[in-house]
Amino acid sequence: MDDRDVLYRRVAADLREAVAGGVYGSDGRLPAESTLAEHYGVSRGTIRQALALLRAGGVVTSRRGTRRVVLGAAPAQSFAELLSFTTWARSIGEEPGGMLESLTVRPGEEEELTRLRLRAGAQVYAALRVRTLSGRPVMIERTCYPARVGEIVARLPADTVSYTERLLDHGIVFADAEHTIDLAFADADDARLLGCPEGAALLRERRRTTDPAGRPVEWSEDRYLPGTVAFTVHNSIATSTLSRLRSAAQQRGQ
Amino acid sequence: MDDRDVLYRRVAADLREAVAGGVYGSDGRLPAESTLAEHYGVSRGTIRQALALLRAGGVVTSRRGTRRVVLGAAPAQSFAELLSFTTWARSIGEEPGGMLESLTVRPGEEEELTRLRLRAGAQVYAALRVRTLSGRPVMIERTCYPARVGEIVARLPADTVSYTERLLDHGIVFADAEHTIDLAFADADDARLLGCPEGAALLRERRRTTDPAGRPVEWSEDRYLPGTVAFTVHNSIATSTLSRLRSAAQQRGQ
DNA sequence: TAGTGGTCTAGACCACTTG
DNA sequence: AAGTGGTCTAGACCACTAT
Numbered sequence: 448m449d450d451r452d453v454l455y456r457r458v459a460a461d462l463r464e465a466v467a468g469g470v471y472g473s474d475g476r477l478p479a480e481s482t483l484a485e486h487y488g489v490s491r492g493t494i495r496q497a498l499a500l501l502r503a504g505g506v507v508t509s510r511r512g513t514r515r516v517v518l519g520a521a522p523a524q525s526f527a528e529l530l531s532f533t534t535w536a537r538s539i540g541e542e543p544g545g546m547l548e549s550l551t552v553r554p555g556e557e558e559e560l561t562r563l564r565l566r567a568g569a570q571v572y573a574a575l576r577v578r579t580l581s582g583r584p585v586m587i588e589r590t591c592y593p594a595r596v597g598e599i600v601a602r603l604p605a606d607t608v609s610y611t612e613r614l615l616d617h618g619i620v621f622a623d624a625e626h627t628i629d630l631a632f633a634d635a636d637d638a639r640l641l642g643c644p645e646g647a648a649l650l651r652e653r654r655r656t657t658d659p660a661g662r663p664v665e666w667s668e669d670r671y672l673p674g675t676v677a678f679t680v681h682n683s684i685a686t687s688t689l690s691r692l693r694s695a696a697q698q699r700g701q
Numbered sequence: 702m703d704d705r706d707v708l709y710r711r712v713a714a715d716l717r718e719a720v721a722g723g724v725y726g727s728d729g730r731l732p733a734e735s736t737l738a739e740h741y742g743v744s745r746g747t748i749r750q751a752l753a754l755l756r757a758g759g760v761v762t763s764r765r766g767t768r769r770v771v772l773g774a775a776p777a778q779s780f781a782e783l784l785s786f787t788t789w790a791r792s793i794g795e796e797p798g799g800m801l802e803s804l805t806v807r808p809g810e811e812e813e814l815t816r817l818r819l820r821a822g823a824q825v826y827a828a829l830r831v832r833t834l835s836g837r838p839v840m841i842e843r844t845c846y847p848a849r850v851g852e853i854v855a856r857l858p859a860d861t862v863s864y865t866e867r868l869l870d871h872g873i874v875f876a877d878a879e880h881t882i883d884l885a886f887a888d889a890d891d892a893r894l895l896g897c898p899e900g901a902a903l904l905r906e907r908r909r910t911t912d913p914a915g916r917p918v919e920w921s922e923d924r925y926l927p928g929t930v931a932f933t934v935h936n937s938i939a940t941s942t943l944s945r946l947r948s949a950a951q952q953r954g955q
Numbered sequence: 956t957a958g959t960g961g962t963c964t965a966g967a968c969c970a971c972t973t974g
Numbered sequence: 975a976a977g978t979g980g981t982c983t984a985g986a987c988c989a990c991t992a993t
Contacts, residue, residue, distance in 0.1 A: 453981070479959060490983045495960085503757075503940050505879055508915040511960050512991030516915040518877060526941045539947045564728065622938050623772060625759055628882050629931035630904045648902025648927070650884045659938075661728060661762040661770040673902070677883035677946045680934050684876045684913075686757050687780045688942055692931045693793045707962070733978060744964045749979085765979050766972030961989075970980075 455496035467520045476514040505681030533609035544579035547605040559591045562655050562666040572597025577640045585675040590667040622659040709750035721774045730768040759935030787863035798833035801859040813845045816920040826851025831894045839929040844921040876913040
């Protein structure tokens with residue numbers, strides 16, 4: 448619906464579909480920007496905005512002097528599908544579930560306060576949840592919320608499937624996220640809740656999410672059983688949002 | 702030098718520096734686009750191009766109706782630092798090393814051919830390398846090259862530190878990459894070369910890189926010892942290049 | 956040399972946030 | 975109501991690729 452009321456997004460969606468439908472062949476050349484502008488009855492600037500979306504997603508190349516070339520089909524995954532375990536699970540045809548193990552209100556630890564940009568001594572709401580796919584536990588979620596958000600979370604039933612959707616109902620919008628992906632080892636809680644040996648390796652994603660105004664809304668550490676998920680990123684010489692860090696070696700378990 | 706000859710990149714670099722230097726404070730508001738345009742003596746469009754770079758990197762927010770707000774300092778990591786183990790290692794003050802264990806020319810397997818977009822039966826150059834940080838093995842790199850690139854690789858000494866830089870000398874440019882990050886278990890080769898138990902968990906990054914024309918130049922599977930690296934990605938509701946996949950469960954070892 | 960995408964300008968109008 | 979960023983247009987010139 449957001450794609451409908453803005454011209455360049457409409458064009459982008461149409462082009463994405465054309466590429467996915469093989470209209471230009473795989474590794475085929477796209478029409479020139481001027482041709483597309485004429486075809487869609489818009490200015491070249493609008494076409495370029497549309498194509499910038501495709502380029503960022505790794506759908507097409509762009510290079511001075513030559514037509515754009517198809518790089519691959521679009522993952523076509525929305526921001527929501529990435530942030531919400533529930534939305535993601537449904538998109539792959541699985542039945543998502545969630546069960547709150549504990550929710551405590553306590554003074555935030557140093558890193559939590561930094562990430563949530565709270566003053567020293569501020570209270571945080573810390574939730575521990577088990578996430579399931581078709582009833583099978585696959586992920587442990589440890590999330591810290593600032594009071595403003597935590598107060599809403601605290602009123603949700605323990606078996607609420609999607610916190611994200613409920614928060615959205617209350618006007619909490621997720622706009623930006625910073626993800627760090629590495630490996631961690633199961634602690635006693637992880638082992639008990641996921642049914643794996645203590646010390647087993649898990650794929651870890653830590654994430655800080657902010658709202659449109661730039662205020663942190665959550666700081667989460669998710670731990671997945673091996674073989675359940677993989678993360679993919681596209682980056683290019685033009686837009687690089689991915690980077691490699693020296694590991695902080697601050698793993699919780701082990 | 703590329704940043705020098707284009708106006709909006711110069712402006713972006715300057716703004717990035719100003720943000721990092723705390724000129725606007727953390728979570729402070731940036732000047733209006735029109736103000737910046739006047740200050741730099743450029744059009745608003747150019748300012749918007751510069752700010753789009755910062756936004757993509759998670760440095761600032763952007764939202765209709767209000768000034769932009771500082772989200773965080775820029776990782777300031779270049780595309781090269783991400784693709785090249787060597788460049789990355791140097792940037793964190795470590796001494797990179799590499800030793801070729803084997804290089805074989807053989808008919809490509811199905812997935813390799815698909816990734817490199819080669820016809821059935823085509824030959825690939827498959828390299829197995831150990832990468833070290835200050836002499837300590839931290840990563841195993843299994844890379845497939847198409848003949849065009851492999852022929853260059855085959856002529857490099859076994860202890861060549863940076864393949865990327867040598868390939869660049871030969872006009873092979875890396876422009877786009879698709880990364881998949883998950884977890885794998887050490888096979889016999891991994892265990893022997895990294896000095897870890899067989900079956901130990903490793904952080905895996907699979908990557909297909911293409912040149913500016915969209916032709917694949919490498920397909921690589923890298924396996925890192927735990928605690929040596931972490932990957933970070935920024936994404937926003939506006940630009941989402943990250944996605945979550947159901948794991949393909951096609952791990953090599955175990 | 957012709958055609959392409961990259962950069963830059965100037966101006967217009969609109970949707971939205973904030974006081 | 976004023977100010978802000980988002981969208982869109984029209985046109986210009988340039989750097990680069992291909993033939």
